[in-house]
Amino acid sequence: MPKINLAVYWTAACGGCDVAILDTEAKILEVGELANIVLWPLATDGKYADLEKLGPGEIDVCLFHGSIRLSEQEAMARLLREKSKVLIAFGACSSFGGIPGLANFHRREEIFRRAYQETPSTDNPNGVLPETQVRVAEGTLTLPEFYHQVYSLDQVVPVDYYLPGCPPPVHLIVAAIDAIASGQLPPKGSVIAGDKSVCHECPREKQEKKVRGFKRPHEVLVDPNRCLMEQGIVCNGPSTRSGCGARCTKVNMPCRGCFGPAPEVLDQGAKLVSSTASILDASDEATVAEMVSTMADPAGLFYRFSLPVSMLQKKRQGGKVS
């Protein structure tokens, strides 16, 4: 069997997804046998020009991790889309915007001011902010444009498959590699993960739920056997797609939703608001308000990995990259 051409690329991401690929251990050797790695900045040297030289569809599979914030990232996404037969949004960032997507709670100007002027470690007496072009004695220096907001990969280019997670777990990466190797890929648009919510995989005992307020994980001694929500810990598991094997709740940490919305869920935050508030044990407005006030930053909590693909953010984009 001829080797396939494989690309792995990253944009606005932490690099954890690359590490996850390496975590496949022996499997990575199979990847070597299976594929020619045409691009993988973490592991190999590669230039834009090399990529541009490839014909359309010459890359068989591209694992793309990271969200899109910069014009350069958008350009690379478009280039890789053109060159790839199969483009896989790899990890939470490219699938839903991920952690970098949380920046969408703030305007670009606020982010610049904070990052380049206000942080205690900043030494910038003239208050200079990033510019796309700066003229210096030697000529003009350029930087990519910093967009008004963060996008998921599919908000920029069409995506064939999603392999969610922060990072995707090894067993799903292995499953994906096997599927690629055998050519038995699921229908386009599929999410390579479970088809229920995390609760399905979570081994904790679940009962009818009633809580009188919310606690953060460090504020309680967690009962290792009982549903975290029943202990007042906000858990995103109920509205998050399964497939991870409940790896967080198994170690006493609540799910934060890195697999994105469960299959039938349109908006992870809206659904979590509804189900979480539904278990409040109060019947008057004042008590409910008091209980709700014990939850810090609900939007940041419920949209931890999916803010750019939330309904209200989609409205903001109007479907177009600014």
Added chain:
Amino acid sequence: MNTNFEPKILGILCNWCSYTGADLAGISRIKYPANIKIVRVMCTGRVDPTFVLKAFQQGADGVLVSGCHPGDCHYVDGNVKAMRRAPLVTELLRQMGIEKERFKLVWVSASEGEKFAKIVEDMVADLKKLGPLAPGGGAEKNA
């Protein structure tokens, strides 16, 4: 600001009290602004916050959810469930840049046609003062 701004409001009303109350406003020929478009549900307990977000996504400037008074719910306490969800919805919307005036949960009985008309009138006035909902919420006005 555009002084001719006519806010779009989505009303989600329970079948037993508020929808009937809104019908009564009609039967009594009480006039109120045409800005509100009403969708009927059996109970406010059915109102998934997804509906509220969907409305804002679709260009609503405000969403009004109205049900039976506490204790009067046709389904015992569906309205209480709506009430439990409302503060968290409000807070989520606030964080997403949507002012609290734009989402309201009220109680209107089947006999309160006049009250319903007044609520709509007040909400339209409040939203006119507030202005149109900017794409992505008020916080994005300057984006």
Added chain:
Amino acid sequence: MTERIGVYVCHCGHNIAAVGDVEKVAQYAGTLDNVVIARDYKYMCSDPGQELIKNDIQQLGLTRVVVAACSPRMHEPTFKGALERANLNGYLLEMANIREQCSWVTDNTQNATEKAKSLVRGAVRRVYYHRPIEERVVSVNKATLVVGGGIAGIQAALQIAEAGHKVYLVEREASIGGQMAKFDKTFPTMDCAACILTPKMVAVSQSPNIELLTYAEVAQVDGYVGNFTVTVRQKPRYIVEDLCTGCGDCTTACVLKNRIPDAFDEGLSKRSAAYISFPQAIPLKAVIDEKECLLLTKGKCSKNCVEACSREAIDFSQKETVRRIEVGSIILATGFELFDARKAPQYGYGIYDDVYTGIEFERLTNASGPTQGKILTKRGEEPKSVAILHCIGSRDENYQKYCSRVCCMSSVKFAHLVKEKTDAEVFEFYIDMRTFGKQYEEFYTRVQEEGVNFIRGKGAEVAKVDGQLVVRAEDTLLGAYREIPVDMVVLNTALVPRHDAEKVAQIFGISRSEDGFFLESHIKLDPVTTSTDGVHIAGCCQSPKDIPDTVAQGSAAAAQSLAVIATGKVKISPISAWSDPAVCAGCRICLGLCPFKAIGFNEEKKVAEINQAVCKGCGSCAAGCPSNAIVVSHFSNQQLLAEIEGVLA
């Protein structure tokens, strides 16, 4: 799959057409996706209008219909019928309310027309996702449960039993009879309460169709109209009922004889630990008070009762029993309690001697009561003057806002009894005199003529001045402050909901009104049914009422239950929720959201399951389901989101 949608815009004469431009609305509807025909017509609900829809369905092969007309609460059944006559499922209809919620509330043609277009657009998008639904019919268990053995429950039970059907009558106390059994006389005819109540109580005990469960309470109700399963807990009497003859030898022999305040006499007399509630009790069986009996509390007693009982009916080994009974409908007749006069300390109850509540006064005047019917002060003297105060805890912003309805008449009755039995001067303090019933006003006139002093003004305070009780009030007819010394005060206290009414409402899945009484379906037109099909209410658990109204409502509730039995089958609204096992992850959040306990958990499959016969379709579970496993038929996310998109587009 594409649908073929027909849109019908009604003029409703001028009702819609005078404000909205119906032709424009119909024209616009014709441009919407999947709409194959859009018409406007003068009266869509008329026969020709319905015929129009029927013909289009048949000739144009319509698969969905939108009628833009009045409120669906008005004519939805009409148009459903039109669809069904054309062999299209009635649920493939959606109505756009362009009359009550558009033309009638908008005064500007342009606004009304635009709003109508939006509503039609919403309906068209929604109807696209409609699915045919079949109405559900379930067969009915012919037995009825009546809860509460007061006059309301007795009346209902007897009526159903007479019609030849099984009744389970559950009573919390050791005997049926309820509050009425404590009364002395009944207004306006002054029949003795026992004389008219006792025959009905006996009839209950003798009816082959009534199974009486006294000393028992309903713990749980499962199921739905036609098929309820009721769990009843019966406390031990420590008396073998079949052996006990009600002779009373055990009560005489009891070591604690005359030591325990007798609740039936409102604590005004004392009884034994082994006792019979009252002489006419049904069943006429002794009961041993487990909270007082020395053997049962301390484990040590000489057991004189056992020795005294020649029938060997006493059995201290009895335990609580739990029974499950199957019934088709339920009548709640759980009655009322009386307002605790201690909560209004200005009236001196519990502070001064000779301040009584109305129900205590009933016992005082009752021949079988603590004074054998003599009206006496604590010192054993006949009072020279008696004050009767109306509205204690009723019609009062601080306590109950409502009128308790019976107190005016019972106060007039008390005045008459005082006049009849003593030479005392009687002063009645009232806000308004409400003598609304048949022969009530005549009775009031009669008692006025007996020389009772009626003072229009609510009693403000009962005080003691130099050892003398005085009642203070403003006489609003004289416009003067009055302070009247009396020897005895009767406080006619409000009728209030039972202390556990909230719990009972939860057990039976019904609502309560703001005042705490059980909520009827419609205050005027449906005063006996509740929000739970098959659960009916009668008597003072619904609101304070007099005996004639209570009896009438008992009969009305019986008629409702008999109607359920007679039809043999009940239709259940097909709007219900369903949980998709392929989506449900078993989080169990929904379990606490169903007020009707329709959601169960399948431990084997680890998924929630909804009993659709019990489900009433409110959709609270669907909104709360974090994975959207729960789908509500006819109100699905898909349908509602499409409508929201449509009306806002």
